Amino acid sequence: MxxxxxxxxxxxxxxxxxxxxxxxxxxxxxxxxxxxxxxxxxxxxxxxxxxxxxxxxxxxxxxxxxxxxxxxxxxxxxxxxxxxxxxxxxxxxxxxxxxxxxxxxxxxxxxxxxxxxxxxxxxxxxxxxxxxxxxxxxxxxxxxxxxxxxxxxxxxxxxxLPPPSGLGDLPGEKARAELGAVGRPLVVTAGPLEPYRGYGALLDASRRWLGHDPVPLVAVAGDGPRRAALQRRVDTEGLPVRLLGARGDVAQLLAAADVAVLAGRWEARAPLAQAALRLGVPLVATAVGGVPELVGDAAELVPYGDSVRLAAAVSRLLADPARHAELAAAGPRQAATWPxxxxxxxxxxxxxxxxxxxxxxxxxxx
Structure with missing residues (x-):
């Protein structure tokens, strides 16, 4: 042939x-x-x-x-x-x-x-x-x-998708220092700044974390039509959120994170979820589309648009080392079941x- x-x-x-x-x-x-x-x-x-x-x-x-x-x-x-x-x-x-x-x-x-x-x-x-x-x-x-x-x-x-590569030595410390997240928890998400990605609920959740000591920093990698509106909210409400724009080092950011968040209205096999689980970063994600099928029991799932449940799930992971370690270990095991x-x-x-x-x-x- x-x-x-x-x-x-x-x-x-x-x-x-x-x-x-x-x-x-x-x-x-x-x-x-x-x-x-x-x-x-x-x-x-x-x-x-x-x-x-x-x-x-x-x-x-x-x-x-x-x-x-x-x-x-x-x-x-x-x-x-x-x-x-x-x-x-x-x-x-x-x-x-x-x-x-x-x-x-x-x-x-x-x-x-x-x-x-x-x-x-x-x-x-x-x-x-x-x-x-x-x-x-x-x-x-x-x-x-x-x-x-x-x-x-x-x-x-x-x-x-291919496993994250090129993380280098001690990527977490370097990334955290660049973001200003030394000595405080780091929550990372990534994706285009579109209405369906759930960033409004994430910002609502971040306001609830202002009472934490120390206050977690939320790093958002991505760009899009919602950026100006989201930045206005961050500035006006004093939210602990950094909009980083488009980044080519999302894997490095995830490797530095304490928790990854996926807050969208619909996802199939989300690249962020795949990378987080492979890296052993505990994930909080909305129970939508193909996400439950993808992550199994290796993530905390919350309803779309529910900022209270989202905030509570992240807070629990930051406050509970045993659950945090459990999900960190479960992620690579779940990833090993994927094609x-x-x-x-x-x-x-x-x-x-x-x-x-x-x-x-x-x-x-x-």
Whole structure:
């Protein structure tokens, strides 16, 4: 059989999906697959797909005719096209509309918009789901969602990200000193500053920690449209919170933390949760989406938007060394139950081989 040729398509590319494509590209190239990555140029600068052995075609995250046409030309010689995320899935479906190149779409997350925008995104989900030969979804809930949107073949494709690396010697002391958290507890979270990420509840919780002695410092790594509003709250209310902006050293920050927090309205296989458990950092997370499936008993789970429960869970961990140590030990054990990078790559490759071996691509009935 001739060399397998695959095109990996990224849209805006969240941290998890971009890291997954980097891992996937490296693993596929190592197995003799020819990989082309179509992604915004800034993602290659961050994730170095070229360094993984892939051919890289810079492509903006748009669905206009020019971009779709460029993607169509790149995909013309492919055996399988694999899109990651909703926008990439729709763009790939448009590019392959009249071709029988098999299409795999990985759903890493779900849309969070409401109203008219939410309606448009649900239509996009339906288009991407029905156009795909196989939808790989990163949580059981997303598998069910893809099926409701019309996917003919939706499977669990649990994405395990590479373990944190390059932490160096004594990263905790250095990071804590830089943040001003020497002699006080450090609570770390990370992610885009969007409304659905639950930062409002986290700031409400931080106000309750003002009565602690010493007062915990909350470090938030990430940027986004909510930053100015959140900073105003921090300044006006005197909250013990530092908004750090976008950071490339989230693993180092987590390694320095006493507790990690994930407060969002919905998550699948959250990169922060994966990193925290692997590093043995006790995690407090909202019981939403794929989080309970991911963390098992290795984290404290609280309802979304409940700042009282969130504050209390973090306070208990900071005040109870035995429970803190219990979760610190449970995290790596839970992480050991997740699929390895090798198993993740092997699953994807088996899907490619299945499609290449004989299932001609259906033409979507949009």
């Amino acid at each position: 001739t060399q397998l040729r695959t095109v990996q398509v990224l849209g805006g590319g969240g941290a998890g999906s971009s890291a997954h494509v980097r891992s996937l590209a490296a693993g596929l190239v190592a197995r003799g697959v020819r990989v082309t990555v179509c992604a915004p140029a800034e993602l290659d600068r961050t994730h170095d797909f070229l360094g993984a052995g892939a051919h890289v075609v810079p492509m903006p995250p748009r669905n206009d005719p020019l971009t779709v046409g460029a993607l169509r030309a790149v995909c013309a010689g492919a055996d399988v096209v694999h899109a990651h995320g909703l926008n990439a899935g729709v763009r790939s479906a448009l590019a392959l509309a009249a071709h029988r190149v098999p299409l795999v779409v990985t759903w890493h997350t779900r849309p969070h918009a409401e109203g008219a925008r939410g309606h448009v995104l649900r239509l996009m989900e339906r288009k991407a789901a029905r156009a795909a030969d196989v939808v790989l979804a990163t949580s059981s809930e997303l598998v069910d969602r893809a099926r409701r949107r019309g996917a003919r073949d939706a499977r669990l494709g649990a994405v395990t 390895t990078e090798e198993e993740t790559i092997a699953q994807v490759l088996s899907v490619y081989d299945e499609l290449r071996a004989g299932r001609g691509r259906h033409l979507p009935d949009w």
